[in-house]
Amino acid sequence: MNKFCQECGTELIDKELKGEGIVPYCTTCKQFRFLLYNVAVSMIVINKKTDKILLIQQYGKPVYVLVAGYVNRGEELEHAVIREIKEETGMTAVSAKFNRTKFYEPSNTLMCNFTAFVEDDRELHPNNEIDSYKWFTRDEARQYILQNSLASSFLNAYLDEKQKVST
Known part of the structure; x- marks a missing residue:
């Protein structure tokens, strides 16, 4: 599971995304960060x-x-x-x-x-x-x-x- 933003390194938080459920979110980039695998x-x-x-x-x-x-x-x-x-x-x-x-x-x-x-x-x-x-x-x-x-x-x-x- 991603714990940090792959762009800026900020610790991700869990946030609701309509139609997707809970998705990691970067408060600095203001972007949802889908899981990497x-x-x-x-x-x-x-x-x-x-x-x-x-x-x-x-x-x-x-x-x-x-x-x-x-x-x-x-x-x-x-x-x-x-x-x-x-x-x-x-x-x-x-x-x-x-x-x-x-x-x-x-x-x-x-x-x-x-x-x-x-x-x-x-x-x-x-x-x-x-x-x-x-x-x-x-x-x-x-x-x-x-x-x-x-x-x-x-x-x-x-x-x-x-x-x-x-x-």
């Missing part, structure tokens, strides 16, 4: 050749998650998807499709999930953010991803939708 992308990376899903382990944690990263100021989400996959894995995404969003309170982040396809894993050269990685079948990915996480909710929703389409 981070924006990030997470990707279900699929190898087109094998139809397997890439899950990674990072930051010394022994759990599998999706490739993800923050969106730079002014950057389009689709560009962030391609950039993050390239930076973290060395692979080039050939297409990306938006899935859904969910706000992640612990880091004050709006997570935007995509499915991204790579032709194959020939370019795979993980950077130092990735401790290890593995390609999983759809059923294995559902089993091995960190359970009860934002990553698992994105992956399971995607897999459930694909399962409905194929039945």
Whole structure:
């Protein structure tokens, strides 16, 4: 939550804004200051050749998650998807499709999930953010991803939708 005005540094007060409810207000600038938050992308990376899903382990944690990263100021989400996959894995995404969003309170982040396809894993050269990685079948990915996480909710929703389409 914003406690100080991002323009002048004055401590914000709570003030009623018609149609919006209580919104932080700067008494110096005479402006309402809507809450700021981070924006990030997470990707279900699929190898087109094998139809397997890439899950990674990072930051010394022994759990599998999706490739993800923050969106730079002014950057389009689709560009962030391609950039993050390239930076973290060395692979080039050939297409990306938006899935859904969910706000992640612990880091004050709006997570935007995509499915991204790579032709194959020939370019795979993980950077130092990735401790290890593995390609999983759809059923294995559902089993091995960190359970009860934002990553698992994105992956399971995607897999459930694909399962409905194929039945």
